[in-house]
Amino acid sequence: MKILVVDDSKAMRMIVRRALRSAGFGQECVLEATNGVEAFHMVESEKPDLLLCDWNMPEATGLELLEKLKASGIDVDFGFVTSEATEEMRARASAAGALFLIAKPFTPEHFQEVLGKYTPR
Amino acid sequence: MSTTLTLPAAGQVARLLTGIVGRTVTAASRPRPGVQKAGVKFYGVFRESVTGAVSVCVCDLALCASASGAMLLFPLPAVKEAVRTGRIEDGMLDAVREIFNICARLFNDRGHYVFENLHASPETLAGDAAAVVREPSQQVEIDVTIPEYGGGAMRILIGEAQ
Numbered sequence: 001m002k003i004l005v006v007d008d009s010k011a012m013r014m015i016v017r018r019a020l021r022s023a024g025f026g027q028e029c030v031l032e033a034t035n036g037v038e039a040f041h042m043v044e045s046e047k048p049d050l051l052l053c054d055w056n057m058p059e060a061t062g063l064e065l066l067e068k069l070k071a072s073g074i075d076v077d078f079g080f081v082t083s084e085a086t087e088e089m090r091a092r093a094s095a096a097g098a099l100f101l102i103a104k105p106f107t108p109e110h111f112q113e114v115l116g117k118y119t120p121r
Numbered sequence: 122m123s124t125t126l127t128l129p130a131a132g133q134v135a136r137l138l139t140g141i142v143g144r145t146v147t148a149a150s151r152p153r154p155g156v157q158k159a160g161v162k163f164y165g166v167f168r169e170s171v172t173g174a175v176s177v178c179v180c181d182l183a184l185c186a187s188a189s190g191a192m193l194l195f196p197l198p199a200v201k202e203a204v205r206t207g208r209i210e211d212g213m214l215d216a217v218r219e220i221f222n223i224c225a226r227l228f229n230d231r232g233h234y235v236f237e238n239l240h241a242s243p244e245t246l247a248g249d250a251a252a253v254v255r256e257p258s259q260q261v262e263i264d265v266t267i268p269e270y271g272g273g274a275m276r277i278l279i280g281e282a283q
Binding site: 009010011012014015018083084086104105106107 | 137140141143189192193194212215216218219222223225226229233235236
C-alpha cells in the first residue's frame with residue numbers, strides 16, 4: 001500500500017512517518033509532498049492508496065486538493081491530519097469526501113484506530 | 122462588547138506538549154508573572170478568526186530548543202548547543218513553528234484562534250500583537266519540564282477581544 005503524506009512542515013511529515021511506523025504501518029511505502037499542487041501531481045504519477053493531508057498549506061490547501069481530486073474523477077482515500085479541528089472543519093472535510101480528520105497532536109494509537117478502518121492490513 | 126479569555130492552565134499546557142513531543146511533560150505556573158529571564162525568545166501570535174483578538178505565546182530559547190529537539194528526537198548535545206549559541210537550526214525552527222501552530226488549541230476554549238506567525242524578536246511584531254506584549258489584559262508564566270531534554274519558560278499573554 002502507498003501512503004502520501006502532504007504537509008508543508010518537514011518536521012510534521014517526519015512525525016507522521018514516525019507515527020505510521022509506531023502504529024504498525026512501517027511496511028507501507030510512504031511518499032511525501034509539501035503542498036497541494038505537488039500532491040496532486042504525485043497522486044497522478046504515483047497513484048497512492050491513501051492521502052494524509054494537512055489543512056493549511058501554501059499553493060493549495062488540503063481542502064482545495066481534495067476538491068480538485070474529486071473534480072478530476074480521482075478516487076483516493078483521503079484524510080486530514082491538522083492542528084485545527086473545529087466542528088465546522090470536520091463538517092466541511094466530510095462534505096468534501098474526506099474519510100477522517102485527525103487532530104494534532106496525535107498518538108500512534110490514534111493513527112492505528114483511525115487508519116485501521118480504512119487500510120487493508 | 123468586550124470578553125475575556127480564560128488563561129490556559131499549566132496542566133493544559135503540559136497535556137498538549139506531552140502529545141506533541143511524545144513524552145510526559147510537566148508544567149507549573151509561576152506565582153508572579155513578569156520574571157521571565159532575559160535572552161532569546163520566540164513570539165507566537167494567535168488571532169481569533171471572527172473578532173480579530175490577539176493573544177501571544179512567548180517561549181524562551183531553552184523551551185523551544187528542548188521541545189523541538191524532543192519532537193524530532195534530536196541528540197541532546199544538539200539541543201544544548203542551540204541553547205548555548207542562541208541559534209536554532211532550520212529543522213528545529215520548522216518544528217518550533219509547528220509546535221506554536223498546535224498551541225493555538227490553548228486558546229480555543231473561547232473562540233477559534235489561529236496561529237498567525239512566529240517572530241524571533243518583539244520588534245517585528247505587528248502593532249496589535251506588540252500592544253498585547255506590552256500590556257496584556259491577562260498573563261501567566263509557566264515553567265515547563267521535558268524529560269531528558271530540559272525545558273524552559275512559556276509566557277501566555279491574552280489581549281482584549283475587539
